[in-house]
Amino acid sequence: MEALLWFYSAAPCAVIGVAPLLWLLWLLGNPEGRFQRWGQRLKARVEIDLQLARERRQAEQACDAEEELVRRIADTEMNRLAHLSHRNK
Structure with a gap:
């Protein structure tokens, strides 16, 4: 009974x-595979961010x-109207 009590009191300490x-x-068991997948996910996120930045820049350039x-066009029309109004005076 004492051994069983000792086991149950020592087991949590052993697990911890x-x-x-x-x-x-576990971390050192297959670092290449884990870190490679992590690197691939990071690379994919960076590529997506770069693509979004390019598209945003292109949209801003198109808007500009x-x-x-x-x-x-407005300047040309204003100049044309100014020229016509000056000519009609």
């Missing part, structure tokens, strides 16, 4: 003491080009 060692062994075109 052994758990970090088991985790370390459209605004410039509208501004030029």
Whole structure:
């Protein structure tokens, strides 16, 4: 009975003491596979972020080009109207 009591009192300490060692062994067991998958996921996220940044930059450039075109058309029309009104005086 005493041995059983000792086992139940020592078991949690043993599990708590052994758990970090088991985790370390698991971590070191196949680092290439785990770190390679982690690196691939990170690389995929970076590529997605870069693609989104490129698309955002292209959209901003298209918007800027459209605004410039509208501004030029407005300036041309204003100059034409100013010229016509000056000519009619």
